[in-house]
Amino acid sequence: ALTDYQYRLDLVKEQTQRIDMYYAAKTSTSMSQIEFSSWLGTILGLTQEFILRETNSIDSGQEYLHYLPRDSDEYNRIVSNEATSKEDIKKVLDTYNGNVYIYNKQYGTEYGDIPYLQ
Numbered sequence: 001a002l003t004d005y006q007y008r009l010d011l012v013k014e015q016t017q018r019i020d021m022y023y024a025a026k027t028s029t030s031m032s033q034i035e036f037s038s039w040l041g042t043i044l045g046l047t048q049e050f051i052l053r054e055t056n057s058i059d060s061g062q063e064y065l066h067y068l069p070r071d072s073d074e075y076n077r078i079v080s081n082e083a084t085s086k087e088d089i090k091k092v093l094d095t096y097n098g099n100v101y102i103y104n105k106q107y108g109t110e111y112g113d114i115p116y117l118q
Contacts, residue, residue, distance in 0.1 A: 001064040005078070008057035012085070015053050019046045019092070033107045040096075040103055040114055047096045047117060054085045093117055 026039055061078045068075040097116045104113045 001060070001067050005057070005060045005064045008053065008060045009081070012050070012053045012057050015046070015050045019043070019050055022046055033111055036103050036107065037111070037114070040099060043096055043099065044117065047092050050092050051089055054089050058082050058085050
């Protein structure tokens, strides 16, 4: 269970780096409507993959908890990681949806709104 949990955390870390790099590449740059729409499409896929990996790590952590004493440091680490993962999911959703808001405000009337991610 520990090996699976650690593997899933590594997958989250890898996806975090991907999404961070993709955001960094476009920070403070102006984009045409087509570029912005395409960029959001890619960010959507990266965000969905991030959420999936975080959810899988949470599930794996829950399984791993069954093997740990409740009063152990490792148990507390897993519980803490789960809370952090849920916060990270919220942050990634908020960031994506913030960019969708900007797109919709700038281009939505003319080209149609992009839906928010729930």
